[in-house]
Amino acid sequence: MKVAYLGPHGTFSEEAAHRYFSGQEIEWHMCDSVPEVLEAVGEGMADKGIAPIENAIEGTITMTVDSLLVHDLYIDGEAILPVSLHLLAASETRLEDIKEVWSIPPALAQCRKYLRGLKVKSRHFDSTASAAEAIRNTDRRDVAAVASEYAGNLFGLQPVKRNIEESFENQTRFVIVSKDKTPSEDAQKTMLQVTPSDEYTGVLSAILNVFSALNINLTWIESRPTKKKLGTYQFFLEAGLGAVHPSIEKAIAVLQTYGHEVNVLGSFTATKLD
Numbered sequence: 698m699k700v701a702y703l704g705p706h707g708t709f710s711e712e713a714a715h716r717y718f719s720g721q722e723i724e725w726h727m728c729d730s731v732p733e734v735l736e737a738v739g740e741g742m743a744d745k746g747i748a749p750i751e752n753a754i755e756g757t758i759t760m761t762v763d764s765l766l767v768h769d770l771y772i773d774g775e776a777i778l779p780v781s782l783h784l785l786a787a788s789e790t791r792l793e794d795i796k797e798v799w800s801i802p803p804a805l806a807q808c809r810k811y812l813r814g815l816k817v818k819s820r821h822f823d824s825t826a827s828a829a830e831a832i833r834n835t836d837r838r839d840v841a842a843v844a845s846e847y848a849g850n851l852f853g854l855q856p857v858k859r860n861i862e863e864s865f866e867n868q869t870r871f872v873i874v875s876k877d878k879t880p881s882e883d884a885q886k887t888m889l890q891v892t893p894s895d896e897y898t899g900v901l902s903a904i905l906n907v908f909s910a911l912n913i914n915l916t917w918i919e920s921r922p923t924k925k926k927l928g929t930y931q932f933f934l935e936a937g938l939g940a941v942h943p944s945i946e947k948a949i950a951v952l953q954t955y956g957h958e959v960n961v962l963g964s965f966t967a968t969k970l971d
């Protein structure tokens with residue numbers, strides 16, 4: 698099986714991919730950005746892909762949610778990885794020398810408070826590890842990357858400051874996606890995309906009531922713009938039952954009777970990678 702993930706070597710995605718698929722015969726397909734991981738699966742260059750969808754501090758990683766829809770992908774797995782972010786630089790660089798910090802935006806956002814205190818500029822890269830690699834390749838001694846300790850070792854950087862994120866319990870949730878939409882019988886969660894039939898007072902509450910009436914626990918809810926008109930939204934609802942469970946089938950049928958559009962985006966079981 699061919700699996701796409703965000704490279705270069707040393708990303709959190711690589712760690713999640715290697716641990717999630719450990720023991721399996723995998724041909725790895727490394728991509729340069731998160732949207733390219735999902736595109737690789739969408740276009741059949743890889744059988745599966747793994748991409749970060751949510752972080753404990755920063756919340757939803759919207760580029761993943763949006764790309765899932767563009768490429769009509771199905772979530773068939775979920776992996777939760779503990780993440781620790783460090784400020785990494787060349788060995789000569791001291792904390793007071795740093796003027797610019799490089800990383801992927803969700804990683805910079807997880808350390809917003811600390812970085813604001815440093816009064817540094819930030820520069821966006823496509824991954825934590827590509828930022829660390831760029832620090833290794835520059836002669837500048839006033840720059841640092843936000844990345845993992847593993848990426849620091851890989852690119853010969855030193856930790857100037859460890860654990861700079863806002864919580865020591867930091868975790869990132871990754872989704873494993875494929876083109877195959879067959880739900881697994883033993884899946885424990887379902888991801889639904891619900892587009893309301895119309896904008897009317899209480900439409901979201903009417904949608905949510907369907908789940909509470911059927912005693913279905915919702916474990917995640919996110920609204921995203923329809924991208925058609927300002928102020929119009931679609932909802933992503935994650936339910937704590939698999940897609941073949943009769944209660945989920947009933948919820949979908951009821952929502953459709955109300956005229957809402959429902960798309961099953963996946964059915965999966967959570968794996969903890971601690």
Ligand SMILES: O=C(O)C(=O)Cc1ccccc1
Nearest residue numbers: 708709710749804824825869
């Ligand atoms: O850039 C990486 O290393 C990634 O895999 C994306 C990411 C960034 C920050 C936290 C978790 C995953």
